Amino acid sequence: MPSDTPPADDQDLPPLPEGPGLFGEAPSPAPVMAAPIIAAPAMAEPEAAPYRVLARKYRPTSFADLIGQEALVRTLRNAFAQNRVAHAFMLTGVRGVGKTTTARIIARALNCVGPDGTGGPTADPCGVCAECQAILADRHPDVLELDAASNNGVDNIRELREAVRYRPARARFKVYILDEVHMLSTAAFNALLKTLEEPPPQVKFLFATTEIRKVPATILSRCQRFDLRRVPQETLRAHFAAIAAKEGVAASGEALAMIARAADGSVRDGLSLLDQAIAQVAGAPGGIEAGLVRDMLGLADRSLLFDLLEGCFRGDLPAVLAAMDRGHERGADPGVILADLLELTHTLTRLRAVPALRADPALPEAERVRGVAMAERLSIPLLGRAWQVLLKGITEVAEAPDRRMAAEMVLIRLAHLAELPTPGDLVRRLSEGGAAGAPSPAATPSSALAGGPAGGPAGGLRAMAGGGARLDAAPAPASAPLAQPRNFREVVALASGVRPLLHGHLLFDVHPVSFAPGRIELRQTAQAPRDLAAQLAALLQERTGSRWTIALSNAEGEPTIAEQRSHLAGERLEMARAHPLVQSILLAFPGAEVDAVRDDSLDAYGLPPIPEAPDEGPMDGSMDGPDFAPPDAEPADLDDIPSEDP
Incomplete structure (x- = not known):
């Protein structure tokens, strides 16, 4: 028998009305309450995970x-x-x-x-x-x-x-x-x-x-x-290549090498640059190419760097400025160009100093071909001077209002300095007795790179030696003995170009007391070496072929040659300033000053030449002494002296 109890699902339904409805209709059957349909919320799309560098x-x-x-x-x-x-x-x-x-x-x-x-x-x-x-x-x-x-x-x-x-x-x-x-x-x-x-x-x-x-x-x-050491470039390049492959991005070996070089041993820096390069390609079929990385980093093409450096060493300013214009058109930063030239100079110096490095498999192709050829033709002193110019030039470019102009001025300066002989070459020329303007392979890079003679300012160069005396001609070789010196100044000249340190001490630290052929007496200052007398005696025997006695004295003696030169230069400068014509010029040009006086009558030490002394004159030849009659001479009759009157 069916139960009058409604099913459990209908417990919450309202009771059915009894009798007719409100409007006389039969009560309608209770509506069948369908189970409520609960709409499932729309499935939200999963949020994309944030990008991780x-x-x-x-x-x-x-x-x-x-x-x-x-x-x-x-x-x-x-x-x-x-x-x-x-x-x-x-x-x-x-x-x-x-x-x-x-x-x-x-x-x-x-x-x-x-x-x-x-x-x-x-x-x-x-x-x-x-x-x-x-x-x-x-x-x-x-x-x-x-x-x-x-x-x-x-x-x-x-x-x-x-x-x-x-x-x-x-x-x-x-x-x-x-x-x-x-x-x-x-x-x-x-x-x-x-x-x-x-x-x-x-x-x-x-x-x-x-x-x-x-x-x-x-x-x-x-x-x-x-x-923790810097990671080598080759290791970084292989690491970046593996990561690019995992990311599904093609990358050329040259591009990865540029990124590894710019990373400077830092893995994080290199990955940040690789991340930036991947973002730039944006699915391009070619992947990461060298040109893209070069533009991204503001680098100059390696061939452009070699063109710049070769132009500087040849002294070819039009080629240097044209290469700078090409770099500017490509968007290369002037400071980065100089930094790259500095790095290239260092590489060339290493290749020149250690030839075995030329077989290094990590050496880029440009350095392997053009770099090795340049390193064979350049000397270490020349590359060292280029390093100094570029190193100072980087600071100048960073502080200059126009970086491009500053970089061009640095390269122009480098091109001119490349033509000059090195200090070591100058000393070698003077000591060997060669002409000061003679070219040498180490001092004229333009002849080595261009295959022609140097056209720089090396010819006719006047070098300063010892205490600053101008040497218009190199001294004679030590193997050919010179004539016997007649005064102390000629003794000092014997050391010029042969013994530079001794020459400087003789100029500045020696007070001559007396001079005679074969014997010199002098007083030396505290700055002079203790064996100066021995050095001077050895030099005189070598240059004159005879033995000389060098005696040290406590007497005051004459001023040093440097003091004499300074005193005479001061007197001549004061005389020049007091000259009426000079005074009128100074009045016409306010702010002008008399800086120095040049007198072609002076010798190499800035002193007037010593006149030749007679045979019976004073030993040092510093002045002409009076002619005295011999002791046994008879007195002259005044009547025998001819009158000057006609």
């Missing part, structure tokens, strides 16, 4: 992923294998080589418990246990990464000291990673000393810094130090 996406998570740090990895692996892990590590190196990354790997290696939760410290953390996952996600309560740049006060270190007294919340070790630790104040370093020397057994300190010199020695002595 390549430097974070491909950050190493194990020692096996670290590149270019083989010594560090080998030491740490052995330390974990022998259970000899230090309580404090100091990781130093340039930016982007993996200091903080290494610290995080060490933190995971110390606290890894393995997939089954029973493992101990290991050099190969599993990466799947709860400890590894929490450290990878930067949410582990016992691994604290602090920025010493913003937590550099003594109060911050005091808080850290209080915290290290407590045991780890869940991990095996409590690990403190202090990045840029050199930013700590002196008081903060001092507050850390005692804790760092005797830390609790469950605490490890990992320090990272780019300025190791700023870290006190007392801190370094309590840490195990690791110097």
Whole structure:
């Protein structure tokens, strides 16, 4: 028998009305209440994961992923294998080589418990246990990464000291990673000393810094130090090629080499540049090409750099300026051009100094072909001078209002200096007795690069030697003895060009007392060497073929030749300034000054020539003495003297 009880689903329905309805109709059957239809909310499209830059996406998570740090990895692996892990590590190196990354790997290696939760410290953390996952996600309560740049006060270190007294919340070790630790104040370093020397057994300190010199020695002595090296360019290029392949982007070897060179040993810097290059190609079929990277970095073409440097060494200014115009049209920065020329000069110097480097497989093709050929024709002194000019020019370009004009002026200066002989070549010419303007392969790079004679200002050059005397002709070879000197000034001239140091001392540090053929008496100053007399005697015997006696005296003697020259130059300058014609010129041109007086009648030392003394005259020949009659001469009769009157 059916039950009058409505089904359970109808318990909440209103009761049925009895009798006719309100308008006389039969009551309609109760409506069948359908189950409410609940519309499911529209499924929201999953949000795209935020983009992670390549430097974070491909950050190493194990020692096996670290590149270019083989010594560090080998030491740490052995330390974990022998259970000899230090309580404090100091990781130093340039930016982007993996200091903080290494610290995080060490933190995971110390606290890894393995997939089954029973493992101990290991050099190969599993990466799947709860400890590894929490450290990878930067949410582990016992691994604290602090920025010493913003937590550099003594109060911050005091808080850290209080915290290290407590045991780890869940991990095996409590690990403190202090990045840029050199930013700590002196008081903060001092507050850390005692804790760092005797830390609790469950605490490890990992320090990272780019300025190791700023870290006190007392801190370094309590840490195990690791110097992370710059990653070689070849290693970086292979690493970037592998990452580009994982990202599905084609990249030429030359483009990756440019990025690796610009990274300067920093993996993070290189990955940032690779990220930028990938964004620029935007799915282009050609991928990352060398031209794109060159434009992105503002670099000059390597062939353009060789053209610039060759033009400078040839002294070909039109070619140099034309190459600069081409670089400007391509958007190359003038400062970057000079920096690249500086790097190319360094490469050429290395190739010249160590020829075995020419077989290095990492050498780019342009350097292997044109660079080796240039290095064979250039000398080390010339390349060193080019380095100095470019190094100073980079600073000038950075401070100049117009960088392009400043860079062109630097290259013009380099082109002119390339024609000049080096100081060593000048000394060699003077000592060998050659003409001052004679070209030499080391001093005239234009003849070596262009195959023709140098056209620079080397010809007819007047060199300064010793105390500044002008040498219009080189001295005679030492093998050909000269005539006997007649005065002390001629003795000094014998040392010119042959013994430069002795020549300078004779000019500035010697007071002649007396002079006679075969014997010189002099007084030397405290600046003169003790063996000056011996040096002078040896020189005179070598140049004159006879023995000379050099005696030292305490007498005042005459002024040095340099003092005589200075005194005479001052007198002539005062006379010139007092001349009426000069006075009128100075009045006509306000601000003008008489700087120097040139007198062609003076000798090489700026003194008037010494007149030839008669045979019976004074020994030093410094002045003409009166002619005296011999002692046995008879007195002359005054009547016999002819009168001057006609």
